[in-house]
Amino acid sequence: MTAFLVIFESGLSLGAMYAAASIALSLVWGSIGMLNMALGAMLAIGGYASFALVEYLPVPWWLGFLASLGVGFIAGAVLYYVTVKWMYRVPTFDTSIVIATVGVAIVIENLLVKIFTAYAKKQPFLVDDGILMGSVTMRYQSLINLGIALVIMLILSWYLNRTRAGTAILAVAQDRDAAQLMGVPVERIFLLVMVIAGVIAAASGVLLTAVIPMSPYVGHEPLLKAFIICVIAGLGNLPAAFVASFVLGWFESAVSYGAGARYGFPAMLVLVIIVLLWKPYGVFGRRRVTRV
């Protein structure tokens, strides 16, 4: 029973950590067809924005959190103007953009090293306490992370399905050319998607750095894990990405608990390799029919 509780607790907090990042990744993939390798760097930007504001200005932690969302907004827009705007018409967009965003990520991470040094920093948005569940302590931070990820998920679902702009995003995701012919301004929708993803990434970065120490490269592992989650969920499938975050979190905890911590991450990667071989479009994904 203790083993179960330990795995349950740590899996839940892992899942909550990855859920928001996976949603940001999945949204951009689903609507623009872009695998955003700069997401890890955007997570770091969010974390550092909150840190810098609280550290150097007399603002409380919640204002730092809100302001980091604004920084994420700008980061998303900048990423759009630097890469997507010039590239989305190119036939090899889906692979070129991967390379371009890797380059952007390297630039951002090294700039962060330059500004904040590579030493780990402490996130001000942090709750240290926890509640005792049997013999296992459930950290409040995990519950807060879970709650915020859930709120992001619900707001995004409402936005996509119930608002005019959201419907336009879905239309572009389904068929870009048809949407454009119907008068949807595709470039503006892309910008909108990037900005939303930037805000979610910043929020996710703050939540993430409350749990693990903040360094400029803090986003690397969550980025890879978000990829794994999105591949298993099928890239672009938001609710499935949310659910898969927790399933994968529990899977990782169970492997770490049973076989040792060093096998947790490799086991996830092996799992994704198996999934990709067995179902190339994700467990919940459907084959996309592409014309050549």
Place this chain on the structure above:
Amino acid sequence: MTIPSTPAHGSSGAYAAARRQDLRLDLAIGFALLAIAVIIPILSPGKYILGQFTLFFIWACVVTQWNLVFGVAGVYSLAQMAVFFLGGYAAAMLGFYLEISIWYGAWVGAVFAVFVSVVIGAATLRLQGPYVLLLTLAIAVVIQALVQSDVNCFFYEGKICYPLTGGPRGLMKFGDLGFRDWLAYKQAPLGTYYLGLLLLVINTIFAFVIIKSPFGSAFRALRDNQPLASSRGIARVKYQILVFALSGFFTGLMGSVYAGHFRTIGPALLDLDLLLFLFSMLVVGGLGSRWGPIIGCIIIMVANELMKDLGEWRMIAFGAITVAFIVLLREGVVGVIQSVWRGYIVPRVPWLSDVRRSGLAE
């Protein structure tokens, strides 16, 4: 075996003439570069410069082979460094545990690399575009994570614990290429220099022959229009496995040369920074072109040397260069040279005008 041998347009006579023209151009460029490379040690530039050139030969080979998979066949594999690493590691482990000379171990490493490469090629068969990038990156990260976190003691030397794979430090003391014993100590760097040069020449000829052969046409056909190529009878599975096998051999072999040259090999070879460093060579030179890898490698190595004192700005510059090339100059330097050549020089120089189709790129 159905291989498209007739050109898309123009008569076959003109095609053959253009091929001869390409061959002459390749030989001219090749001999010019080779002459420079042979002369450099005679100017006695010092140990550091020679070492950097040796490293250049190794990376140029690796990027040339990567270009076969990534550029020519269009399979977006990021597992190149994993193949390189495993090839070198196999040779290093044989040297370390069985005391087999790296000169023999290198061949075992190369064959092992072919095996690994074929497995990766087979694993990516059902995937497309970015999923291939993801899977191959995942494979590289798994290998690195497993080696890096390997801290269980496999044996003890005195009180020092050694894991089976050497763990995060990697392997050392598995012997080297032996130039120190054969040549005078001061001449030893020359040994690796000319070995690297020789391998780069063989490797380049190998890659060029493949690109120009019917296999190369088949690879490009599958890259450019897979349904059409398949419907014309080009077996995708066979050719994808083949290109991975072909490129895996030299990649693995160079892994052993790297291990023998530096006398150490470790999981740091699988760092993302190094992958991007080599990748920027591929992108800057021009994906899929024949001379792109070597030209890109020269440009990036020189840029790296010039920016050595810049610290973090060096990585920032590499990131920015890669973004600039992929956004603005997708054809790379070779593509730019080629369009300048075709668009400005050939029309203005009378004796060149009968050679319309001269191309560095394919």
